[in-house]
Amino acid sequence: MPSKLLEEFRNWLRPAEHHDAPSVVPYGDELNVPTSPYALVIEDEPGICKVIAMTLTAMGVEAECHHTAREGIAALDRRLPAIIFLDVALEGSDAIDVIRGLGERGYGGVVQLMSGSNMSLLDDVRRIGTRHGLDMRPPLEKPFRAEAIRHIITGVHLDSRPPAPTITLDEVLANDWLELWYQPKIDLRTSTLAGAEGLVRCRHPVHGLMMPSSFLPEASEPSHAALTERVIATALRDWDEAAEAGVYLHTAVNTSIGALANLQLPALIREHRPKSDKWPGLILEITESEVVKDVALMHEISTQLRIYGITFAIDDFGEGFSSFARLRELPFVELKLDVSFVKGCGTDTKNAGICQTIINLAHHFGAVAVAEGLENATDLQAIHRMGCDLGQGFFLARPMPKANFLALLRERVLQKQAS
Numbered sequence: 001m002p003s004k005l006l007e008e009f010r011n012w013l014r015p016a017e018h019h020d021a022p023s024v025v026p027y028g029d030e031l032n033v034p035t036s037p038y039a040l041v042i043e044d045e046p047g048i049c050k051v052i053a054m055t056l057t058a059m060g061v062e063a064e065c066h067h068t069a070r071e072g073i074a075a076l077d078r079r080l081p082a083i084i085f086l087d088v089a090l091e092g093s094d095a096i097d098v099i100r101g102l103g104e105r106g107y108g109g110v111v112q113l114m115s116g117s118n119m120s121l122l123d124d125v126r127r128i129g130t131r132h133g134l135d136m137r138p139p140l141e142k143p144f145r146a147e148a149i150r151h152i153i154t155g156v157h158l159d160s161r162p163p164a165p166t167i168t169l170d171e172v173l174a175n176d177w178l179e180l181w182y183q184p185k186i187d188l189r190t191s192t193l194a195g196a197e198g199l200v201r202c203r204h205p206v207h208g209l210m211m212p213s214s215f216l217p218e219a220s221e222p223s224h225a226a227l228t229e230r231v232i233a234t235a236l237r238d239w240d241e242a243a244e245a246g247v248y249l250h251t252a253v254n255t256s257i258g259a260l261a262n263l264q265l266p267a268l269i270r271e272h273r274p275k276s277d278k279w280p281g282l283i284l285e286i287t288e289s290e291v292v293k294d295v296a297l298m299h300e301i302s303t304q305l306r307i308y309g310i311t312f313a314i315d316d317f318g319e320g321f322s323s324f325a326r327l328r329e330l331p332f333v334e335l336k337l338d339v340s341f342v343k344g345c346g347t348d349t350k351n352a353g354i355c356q357t358i359i360n361l362a363h364h365f366g367a368v369a370v371a372e373g374l375e376n377a378t379d380l381q382a383i384h385r386m387g388c389d390l391g392q393g394f395f396l397a398r399p400m401p402k403a404n405f406l407a408l409l410r411e412r413v414l415q416k417q418a419s
Contacts, residue, residue, distance in 0.1 A: 037061040039153075040081035042072035042098060043114070044091040048142070052085055055149040069093035073101040077209075081109055083156050088115035088125055095125055103132030105208050110156050114140040167204065169219035173226055177202045180234045182251070182405040184397040185370065188384045193412065195250035197285070197392065198235045199399050200227070221258050228259040229268060235282060236272040238402055243276050247409040252283035252313060252334075257290045260301050269308040281309035283334060287316045291330065299329050306331060313370070318358055327365060335362035337388070339373030346378030356386045363387070 039056050043049050044067045053063040064081075066072040068091050072084070084102070088095045095113065102111065111134050115122055122139035129136040137155075140148060172178050180198045187194040202210040219227070231253050239251055273279070284305075291298055291314055302312045313334030314327075318341050337358050345351040355371070362369035371383045374393030383391060400408070 038079055038081050039063045039083045039085065040072060040075055041065040041085045042069065042090065043067070043085065043087040044089070045087070048087075048114075051146060052149055055146040056153065059150060059153055061153060067091045069095075069097040069101065072098055073105075076105065076107070080107075083110040083112055083153070085112045085114060088113065088117055088122065096128060099125070099129045099132050099134065102134055103129075106206055107134060110135050110137055112137045112140060112152055114142060114144070116142040167202070167210070167215050169215050169223045169227060172202045172215050173223070173230060177204055178227075178230060178234075179203050179401065180231060180238065180253075181399040181401055182238075183392060183399040184405075184408075185250075185252075185390050185392045186396050188371075188380075188388055188391045193249065194390055195252065195283075196405065198231065198238070198251060198253040200231060200254075201399075221262065224256055225259040225262040228253075228255045229263055231255070232265075232268060232282070232284075233272045236269075236274060238406075239279065239282075240274050240276075241402075241406055242409055243274065243278065245406060245410045246413045248276070248278040248280060249409075250280045250283060252285050254285045254315065257286060257293055257298055257301070260284075260286075261297060265301070265305060265310070266308060269305070269310060273308065279309065281311055283311050283313050285313045285315040285334075285336065288314050288318070288338075289316070295329055299331075302331050318354055327361075332365070332367055334368045334370050334390075335365075336370040336372055342371045342373045342379060342383065342393075343375065344379065346376070346380075346382035352382060352386070355383065355388070359386050359388050362389075 037060065039061050041049050041052050041063055043052070043065065046067075049065040049067075053065055056063040061082075064075060064079075066075060070093070072086075075081075084098075084107075086095050086098055090098075095115075099111070111129055113122055113126055113129075113136065119139065119141060122141070126136045126139055137152065140152070179201045181201050182196040182198055184193055185195040185197060186192070200212055200216075202215055204210055216224075232255075235251050235253050239249075242249060269282075286298070298312075305311075311333040312330070313336055314330070314332050315336045316338040317335045318338040335358060337355055341351045341354045341358070343351070345355045359369040368389045369387075370390040370392060371388045372392040374380050374383065374391050374395045376395055380391060380393075380395060
């Protein structure tokens with residue numbers, strides 16, 4: 001991929017990825033939360049931030065500094081810290097604002113207050129934090145030495161994430177906790193936005209943002225069908241909102257052949273289908289292992305849905321090694337390379353060979369090849385050299401709430417108009 005095009009794209013994306021959105025405490029591994037210890041410093045004095053960060057780094061703890069309550073709370077969207085170093089007085093806010101935000105989100109880590117104020121005030125703030133259900137450690141009075149930070153860290157369990165609660169898909173749907181987040185899909189030839197995949201999330205009123213692994217594994221087939229119905233209707237409505245901004249992207253959502261067989265999809269599509277003649281259709285992604293369960297049924301469903309502008313992508317391709325003869329029976333528009341082959345394809349010749357074969361196969365069938373799970377520049381460059389059409393992964397863009405995604409689209413439109 002031409003580095004200039006990639007940098008232009010990422011420079012455009014980077015500001016929009018972080019538009020304001022409700023802050024949450026993430027569960028599960030889909031946010032790609034690193035395993036190294038991590039601390040958050042919310043302090044408006046740069047010198048103190050530097051001292052704390054340097055001390056933590058020397059102890060093998062990664063530190064991120066923010067100067068306002070708003071920035072600090074928003075950082076929880078990206079990664080959950082084991083400990084938060086919190087100054088009482090902040091730029092345009094104070095520690096009470098942060099404490100309220102942490103309490104609302106059920107933060108389970110340690111909060112270490114610090115201030116140059118008198119200890120009586122610090123003790124009062126600490127008691128307020130305790131009332132909000134937070135683990136408030138004895139206040140740290142400024143000025144302090146690096147040794148005080150080291151002492152605090154030695155008493156903190158650095159993986160402070162509480163266990164994810166158990167909820168059911170039926171609960172999520174009944175309480176309307178479902179959200180559809182969008183991860184951009186990038187045209188690797190031009191470094192432009194080509195589409196997006198809608199990914200389900202649950203926003204629990206107490207536990208915050210929860211990944212599908214928290215509520216999907218035990219779901220019944222009827223529940224999966226209800227989820228698919230809700231997701232398709234939501235994706236089609238969201239497309240209308242994007243169209244209002246002047247952007248007409250291909251969007252995709254995940255489903256299963258069992259869910260499709262249990263739904264009256266033509267009626268659902270007729271009810272929610274965008275009226276715009278610029279609607280490019282909706283892509284339903286089904287894993288290769290699902291497809292091979294009943295190729296004849298899949299062919300029948302996909303053929304009927306093409307009448308309504310619905311097409312199919314085979315997800316995680318390469319995992320089950322479907323026969324070429326079976327692929328010939330399916331009118332798919334995308335082959336998505338399984339992430340286990342994409343990861344490391346820039347250095348692993350075996351993975352690279354499998355990726356190249358799948359890309360060639362997709363093109364042979366007149367389909368688009370999509371590499372998902374791109375997490376570094378080496379793999380991205382390798383996939384680009386192989387002629388892969390689209391890319392998706394944290395290196396390019398993370399999944400984001402609908403509000404952030406629509407803000408990204410509007411920003412792109414304004415940039416085009418200004419150029």
